[in-house]
Each structure stands twice: as C-alpha cells, then as structure tokens.
Amino acid sequence: MSEQATTPQDLADDAVVLDVREQDEWxxxxxxxxxxxxxAEVPARIDELPDAEPLPVICRSGGRSGRAVQWLSAQGYDVVNVEGGMKAWEQGGKSVVSTGDKAPEVL
Structure with a gap:
C-alpha cells in the first residue's frame, strides 16, 4: 500500500468518499x-469535492480512483486511493446503498 492509499477496512462505514464511477455503477x-x-467530470467539478482530508477516492476496483488520486494530488489535494474499490468495500461487509428501489449491488 502506498502512502496515497487506504483500505475499506480503514474507513468508517459512513466515511465521506469521492466515488468516480459512472452513473449506472453509482x-x-x-x-x-x-x-x-x-x-471524466472531476476537473470541471473540482469545486464540488467533499471537505475531507485526506479525501478517500473510490471506484469499482481501484484503477480509475488511482488516476483521480494522481491528478488531484498534482493539484495540491490531500487524497488517498481506496484499494480494491467498491468490490473490496462490499466484500468487507460494509454498507452499500442504491438509487431507486432495486437491491444495492456493486457493478
């Protein structure tokens, strides 16, 4: 694990995280x-970033969030990649919620 990474187990179930996945995944x-x-929208919406330091960034498995962490870090933000992403979050027994009436699942 690099100094710019964390694991789902290191975060509270209700931790503020930046999810950089696509709309259907969310x-x-x-x-x-x-x-x-x-x-793809992070640079244009940088003023909408949650106020958490360091800010955990998550995607499905860690690739996209890793790219976001690299870019945000270069902009001076204190960010960490959530290793294993939402797959590891779900496998670790952490809470997952969905939008709408379907049962939550990690795509």
Whole structure:
C-alpha cells in the first residue's frame, strides 16, 4: 500500500468518499457517505469535492480512483486511493446503498 492509499477496512462505514464511477455503477450501489463525481467530470467539478482530508477516492476496483488520486494530488489535494474499490468495500461487509428501489449491488 502506498502512502496515497487506504483500505475499506480503514474507513468508517459512513466515511465521506469521492466515488468516480459512472452513473449506472453509482445508481446500482455506492457507499452511504459517498459523493458522486464521474472521473471524466472531476476537473470541471473540482469545486464540488467533499471537505475531507485526506479525501478517500473510490471506484469499482481501484484503477480509475488511482488516476483521480494522481491528478488531484498534482493539484495540491490531500487524497488517498481506496484499494480494491467498491468490490473490496462490499466484500468487507460494509454498507452499500442504491438509487431507486432495486437491491444495492456493486457493478
């Protein structure tokens, strides 16, 4: 684990995290305290970042969030990648909520 990484087990179930997955992934299932800004929209929506230091960034398995962490870090933000992403979050027994009436799942 790099100094710019954390694991789902290190975070509270209701931790504020930045979720950079796509809309359909978010709708299907996300962490209860997550803020959704798709990876491609992060530069344009940087003023919407949650106020947490360090800010955990999550995606499905860690790739997109890793890119977001690299970019945000270069902009001076204190961010960490959530290793294993939402897959590890769900496998670790952490709470997942969905948008709408479907049962939450991690796509």
């Amino acid at each position: 709708d299907a299932g996300h962490a209860p305290g997550a803020v959704h800004i798709p990876l």
